[in-house]
Amino acid sequence: MSWTFFHKLGSPKWFYEISGKLMPWIAAFSLLALVVGSVWGLVFAPQDYQQGNSFRIIYIHVPAAILAQSCYMMLAVAGVVGLVWRMKLADVALQCAAPIGAWMTFVALITGSIWGKPTWGTYWEWDARLTSMLILLFLYFGIIALRMAISNRDTAAKATSVMAIVGVINIPIIKYSVDWWNTLHQPATFTITEKPAMPPEMWLPLLVMVLAFYGLFTLNLFMRMRLEILKREHKTRWVRDALENNS
Amino acid sequence: MHPARKKRLILILLVLLGVGSAVALALTALRENINLFYTPTQIADGEAPQGARIRAGGMVVEGSVERSTDSLDVRFDVSDGAKAVTIAYSGILPDLFREGQGIVALGRINADGVLEADEVLAKHDEEYMPPEVAKAMNDAMANKAAQQPQAE
Numbered sequence: 075m076s077w078t079f080f081h082k083l084g085s086p087k088w089f090y091e092i093s094g095k096l097m098p099w100i101a102a103f104s105l106l107a108l109v110v111g112s113v114w115g116l117v118f119a120p121q122d123y124q125q126g127n128s129f130r131i132i133y134i135h136v137p138a139a140i141l142a143q144s145c146y147m148m149l150a151v152a153g154v155v156g157l158v159w160r161m162k163l164a165d166v167a168l169q170c171a172a173p174i175g176a177w178m179t180f181v182a183l184i185t186g187s188i189w190g191k192p193t194w195g196t197y198w199e200w201d202a203r204l205t206s207m208l209i210l211l212f213l214y215f216g217i218i219a220l221r222m223a224i225s226n227r228d229t230a231a232k233a234t235s236v237m238a239i240v241g242v243i244n245i246p247i248i249k250y251s252v253d254w255w256n257t258l259h260q261p262a263t264f265t266i267t268e269k270p271a272m273p274p275e276m277w278l279p280l281l282v283m284v285l286a287f288y289g290l291f292t293l294n295l296f297m298r299m300r301l302e303i304l305k306r307e308h309k310t311r312w313v314r315d316a317l318e319n320n321s
Numbered sequence: 322m323h324p325a326r327k328k329r330l331i332l333i334l335l336v337l338l339g340v341g342s343a344v345a346l347a348l349t350a351l352r353e354n355i356n357l358f359y360t361p362t363q364i365a366d367g368e369a370p371q372g373a374r375i376r377a378g379g380m381v382v383e384g385s386v387e388r389s390t391d392s393l394d395v396r397f398d399v400s401d402g403a404k405a406v407t408i409a410y411s412g413i414l415p416d417l418f419r420e421g422q423g424i425v426a427l428g429r430i431n432a433d434g435v436l437e438a439d440e441v442l443a444k445h446d447e448e449y450m451p452p453e454v455a456k457a458m459n460d461a462m463a464n465k466a467a468q469q470p471q472a473e
Contacts, residue, residue: 120451124417129449158330194442195415201357239333243344254348256356256378258425263447272449 084161086303093296100296104289111282119279120141124224131189137287139182142210143245145175145291149217150242153235163232163299165231166306169221170240174291176214176304194258196278202251203259213241358425361404369430377406377436378425378444386420398437399424406430410438417443 082088115133122129149168156164179265186204187197198204217234224230252261264270265279307313322330326368348355354399358378359369369375385398393412397406398405418424423444428437450458 120453123455125445133450152331154330157333158326166464169423193415193445196440196442199357199442236336239337239409240340243337243341247344247348255352256358256360258357258442258444260445260447263449271447271453273454275451280391282466 076117080159081161084155084159084163086138086163086307087310088164089163090303090312090316093300097293097296100289100293104286104293107282107289111279111286114297115279115283119276122276124167124192126252128189131185133183133283135145135185135189136280137284138178138185138206141287141291142175142178142207142282143248144184145171145178145228145290146210146213146242146245149175149238153238155232156235157239161301162306164229165235166299166302167295168231168234169215170302171295172214172217172221172234177217178212178287178291179207179211179214183211199258201257202255203248203257206248206251209244210241210248213244215238215240279289354450360401361399361406362401364406364430364436372429373428374427375436376425376427377405377408378423381418381420381424383420399426408436408438408441409435410441412439412441414441415443417445 085220086244091135112133116130119133121127138247149171152164152168152171156168183204186207190199191197217237220237221230224233235263251257252259263272322331353368361377361379363369364375364377369377377399378400379466381401382398385396387396389395394409395411395414396407398407398411400406408428410426410428417440423446425442425444426436426438427442429438430436
């Protein structure tokens with residue numbers, strides 16, 4: 075098997091060009107999905123028979139929680155690629171995705187807690203799902219702090235990669251916490267093997283919102299990565315050319 | 322793959338495996354402490370510590386809720402299908418509290434085996450449905466129940 079195509083992926087110049095071309099499309103798609111999903115979910119989707127309108131927070135909470143975990147998986151993959159193949163782009167992706175993931179985790183925790191008060195009767199309970207999600211937030215903080223604490227870029231890249239890879243063990247714990255232990259948080263509504271425990275007029279807007287969140291995440295990540303690449307490669311010829319052509 | 326890269330990849334996988342098994346062992350050892358609540362069966366089997374503040378969780382048994390007429394005192398049974406435990410509580414119950422609903426109560430078990438709770442939380446299940454669907458399902462169940470005596 076030839077690895078040349080894989081190494082081409084790691085070239086900052088190639089990434090800068092291709093992401094520039096993709097970004098308008100991703101932006102258009104995710105904004106459309108965000109508008110459609112939020113209006114559909116917050117206005118047109120039916121109420122829940124027990125929770126009434128308060129269940130609608132699901133349209134923010136679930137996409138944010140999915141993204142928080144997906145983003146961490148991406149950090150771990152970037153960590154492995156960075157450590158094994160020594161690809162510069164992987165480190166850029168890792169550094170740029172960590173703050174977005176931290177925000178997503180924060181949003182998932184806050185919306186969950188706002189929903190928890192009327193539904194459960196408490197803002198916070200030290201149950202396995204909630205606690206493992208809080209640990210995810212601290213892992214993100216750790217990665218961001220580690221990056222800031224080490225001034226040498228290569229050392230920081232190695233340290234954050236190792237931390238991202240080791241922390242990935244928390245992801246299956248979050249996922250299965252509701253099955254392994256007695257928790258206050260309910261088990262998953264959506265599973266691959268079974269029909270969702272929710273009618274289509276409720277989960278279709280949720281699906282649109284999840285896609286919108288993925289789109290916005292990619293867009294935000296690309297914007298941050300492009301800036302970081304320009305900063306890191308500012309002495310190279312292609313950056314000078316790219317900036318001159320743009321202005 | 323380049324041998325050096327292969328070596329690094331294997332090293333990472335080994336580290337992940339090692340940390341993973343360490344975490345798995347720790348979580349297995351802490352299994353009982355991570356559970357948010359004890360089920361009525363666990364309480365009946367004496368797995369719950371005596372005299373300590375514990376949480377009990379399960380479904381509120383249909384028809385077991387007794388409200389006091391002149392105070393906020395309420396007594397109800399919580400079951401996990403096999404065993405049941407009686408819970409006494411004084412205070413405002415969460416909106417979602419109703420018979421057949423999952424709840425978690427925090428308190429001490431007294432000499433009579435009744436859990437005197439000072440906090441009751443409602444547990445939500447993973448089912449979501451519009452009110453009309455829930456009503457239709459209830460009506461269908463009521464119809465079925467009404468028809469059964471006639472069939473006999």
